[in-house]
Amino acid sequence: MTTPPARSPRLLLVTTMVLTMAGVVLLTLPHQSNTVPETPPPAAASAVRPSSPSTGEDPAASGPGPSKTTPTTPTGSAIASALPPHGEGVAGDRAIQQTLEAAWPADLSAEDERQLRAEGRELLRADATGIGRAKWLVFFGDPDQAIAPAFATARFRIQAVIARRDGSDDQAVVHLVWAGTDRGGTYTDGRITDLHFTRATANKDGGATWTPQPRT
Structure with a gap:
């Protein structure tokens, strides 16, 4: 029977040192995560989509929005919002007239307007x-009971005026x-007045006449 040679203590010591160093290296290496970053679902992505700056509505919203109707005749507040700034004097009157005509296109005959x-x-x-x-008794009533004029004649000036239909062919409103x-x-300057008129019977020349509606 042959006895195997005894292992060298030096070889065992070297092997132990190598294994120890390998363990230390493995412990010092950074661990890498195998997880994949989560992606928000489509619903979450749409929830953070910025709104449209002009309407405040989600641009991806489906379906048409509510329809908007434009009044056929302007109101006093609408006229005010369309006018140029105050204080321009006579030089600004033409711009005011052009602004009114552009904002509310003509809808009466040239003669009626x-x-x-x-x-x-x-x-x-x-x-x-x-x-x-005295010419407008239907509007002012009894001259002896008329309200005293509130404005002086010296600096009274009409800056712009248009006339438009007021709901029907026989009704009109004059915006001044x-x-x-x-x-x-x-x-x-920039005062706004609306005067309402009703179409009366044709005059002797065959043209229409307009009568101001009494004060209410």
Whole structure:
């Protein structure tokens, strides 16, 4: 029977040192994660989509929004929002006229608009300054009980005027922008007045006449 040679203590010591060093190296290596970063589901992504800056609605929303209707005739607040700044004087009147005409295209015949604009000017002047009220008794009523004029004639000025249909062919409204000095001495431009008219029977020349609606 052959006895195997005894292992060298030196070889065992070297082997032990190598194994120890390998363990230390493995312990010092950084661990790498095998997990995949989570991706938010489509629903979460859409929830953080920025809104449209103009409408405040999600641009991906389906279906048309509510329809918007434009009034056929402007209101006083709508006129004010469309006018140029105050204080430009006579030089700004043309811009005001052009702004009104661009905002509300004509919907009356040229003859009807010409007549309504002329009568609207006269009626407003009579109302503000008291001049010519006798022509408009249906509007002012008894001259002896009429309200005293609130504006001086010296600086009264109509800056712009348009006439448009007011719901039907026989109804019209005259929109006027004007300037004036009140009895307290305060001058203000950009004042807005709406005067309503009703179509009357044809005059002797065959054309339509317009009558101002009484004060309510």
